[in-house]
Amino acid sequence: MMKDEIASETSKSRSQTERKYHARGGEETGARSAAASSVRLAGSGISSTLFSYYTKMPAQAEARSDVYYSLSLRVTMSSHRGLFSLKTAVQLRRGASLVLVILATFVSSTPWARSQQEQAVPAYNAGPPPKGTKLPDILSKDQLWGTNAQFAYQSRAYELAARIPVVLHQQPCYCYCDRIGHNSLHSCFEGTHGAECATCLKELYYSYAEHKKGKTARQIRAGIVRGEWKQIDLRSAAEMN
Numbered sequence: 001m002m003k004d005e006i007a008s009e010t011s012k013s014r015s016q017t018e019r020k021y022h023a024r025g026g027e028e029t030g031a032r033s034a035a036a037s038s039v040r041l042a043g044s045g046i047s048s049t050l051f052s053y054y055t056k057m058p059a060q061a062e063a064r065s066d067v068y069y070s071l072s073l074r075v076t077m078s079s080h081r082g083l084f085s086l087k088t089a090v091q092l093r094r095g096a097s098l099v100l101v102i103l104a105t106f107v108s109s110t111p112w113a114r115s116q117q118e119q120a121v122p123a124y125n126a127g128p129p130p131k132g133t134k135l136p137d138i139l140s141k142d143q144l145w146g147t148n149a150q151f152a153y154q155s156r157a158y159e160l161a162a163r164i165p166v167v168l169h170q171q172p173c174y175c176y177c178d179r180i181g182h183n184s185l186h187s188c189f190e191g192t193h194g195a196e197c198a199t200c201l202k203e204l205y206y207s208y209a210e211h212k213k214g215k216t217a218r219q220i221r222a223g224i225v226r227g228e229w230k231q232i233d234l235r236s237a238a239e240m241n
Helices: 002-031 061-109 111-119 152-161 165-169 198-212 217-226
Strands: 035-037 052-054
Touching (some): 152 198, 165 198
């Protein structure tokens, strides 16, 4: 009788143990079935993926999983704010650069800015070239053709220019050809530019006429700066000797 009771109690105990084991195994299997969270940040084209994996343990896992989720969310939100701040800073910098370019273009293109530039005396040489320095040759009138030799005052200007190269070397040219590399009125007559420009031609005839009167290069330059060359009539200037 005692043996039967012992066997019965042993069987019950084994059954209870197996049920507890299977129940616990099921919980562990369900807990280990992968809690994965992925948060993607869109908007700037950059995505930040936070992948967290944890295993719930029976009884203690619930509170721990809440902590893991809270930390993951904080990191994700912090990354999003950082990316947004960087993108905003880049956009603001580009916008400021664009505004400066537009402002500079507007200022330089206004009549006021152009008038200020035109008030400046164009390039010239304050004195004759150093001793032993040969100036570039004045273009020969025989090298002029087509529209560059259409009128008598064009070819005549080159003849007169060849007579006073040092004077021309010290005169500014108010067609502002120094912007294309000329350093004086002399430069205009080293090529065909002088024949194509009424300003150059008038200044040439003015310089020659004042030189004939005995004026110095400095005095001639002062008259050019005052605009006295504008009074020259090109139609009659060709008769100048």
